Amino acid sequence: MGPMKNDYFDKILWLLLGSVLAALAFLLWQGQHREGALAKGGSRAMERELTNQARLMLLQKLYGPVEELRRKGELQSALLKLDELSSQYPGEAHGYILQGEILQQMGVFDAALASYVAGIRLNGAYVDRRSTLSQREALDRLVAEGERSIVPQAKANPDNRTLAKALANLNYLKSRLAGGCE
């Protein structure tokens, strides 16, 4: 069968297709002008920014008392306060990150690592460079300290389960800091 010529029916189809495409273009052009930012995804970005800001303010309000106790050097009281908050807000990553910071300050290194890991597994924003919650610098220091203290100990005591767990946590943090797809 050779190529067919455009008959009447084809011409009507072409005409209708042209009309529909013109209507579509008009509708998009009108929508762009009427809704402007909406069509460019501005509202979604604004919504996310507002959520982030609101979340940050809520975290500051909730964990403010813990930070205050920490500043005063009352680390045990700060940990107790965190325990209280974690029962009210289970699964909130920020509590684990603060706990990690306090435990690190107290010199309980392996427990600090475990807290940081728990927090980051719940919310990866703490390792993001651009996030307002970013803790990258503190985590870099923590990993460097871990390389000095945990790695040689774990190598010397391969059967020690606590050290093995701490090493696994350290490797997890290293991997997250190294980036890559999630």
Place this chain on the structure above:
Amino acid sequence: MDWRDRHFWVVVLAGLALGTLGVLLSVWGNPANSGICVSCFIENSAGALGLHNNTRMQYLRPELIGFLLGALASAVIGREFRARGGSAPLLRLVAGIFLIVGCSVFIGCPIKLLLRLSAGDLTAVAGVAGLVCGVWLGVKGAVKGVELGPQQVERTGNGLVMPFLFLLLLAFLIIRPDFINFSTNGGGTEAAPWLWALASGLLLGALAQRSQFCITGSIRDIFLVGRRSYLHWGLGTFVLSALALNIATGRMHLGMYGQPGAHLEHLWSFLGMALVGWISVLIGGCPFRQVVKAGEGNTDAGLVVVGMFIGGAVTQSWGIAATAAGVSLYGKVAVLAGLAFVLGVSLLFRQREE
């Protein structure tokens, strides 16, 4: 090997471009060791379309769009665009889902597997072993009569559906309508400038179409025809160029621990990539090759691509995808379900001698 054969040089060029751009796209902004990763790109794009709720993995990756449109342009120019399909289409769609399951449990497609290895990530060795083993099993199956059936020539319009959908994705990427999601933090924000990424994708898509280069295809050909195929030259060039560039740009970190986007559950890395290798032989190409074939008018490959998008959505939504912390129970179950699927297909689609 015939040095004067033009096809040989096209294959080598495709491997060189894949290795070079695979590293450069990371240098330009893509996540570490993920300059090119078809499964990651699909997971990101599925998120951008609102198919999953991981807000850290939402971006319409221009490279992915470029692969398909580049292949389309090359096929049209080379007069190789042919609409064809109809070989177990629904099964291929499910196979596409399991391709992404295997990739997400390993964390990466076969291209990323080699990019990870060439950046010194020794955890990828288990994945390489798994991929080779999976391809070998697929080849054994093919030799014993496992095949999904012949394709038929279809009307041209059928072959244009996937290119049209990807053109629509390109329009979404440029216009950024409100219903498309773009991550504001996490891996989805790590991206090379979109025009560079798109140009790289177009070039790689065109070269892959001309050369028919594919990672699993190269391994398959080594098993099937030894050195007579050119594809292993492309594979070698890819790995060597990526290795050289990783060393030159200071991205080579040899070791097992603390690697970006990697975990230490080697058995599951092995099984995940074995699943990918086996399925790839069964359906005629790795995830990258499926995208390229969809651009050539192959509607069966188009359905695999649709399946991969569904796979990208479910692996993220159902917690199947592995993380640096390891592989979840759901991930392990999904890989075993995938292996059960491919074994079942091998049993049901085997042409036995009378």
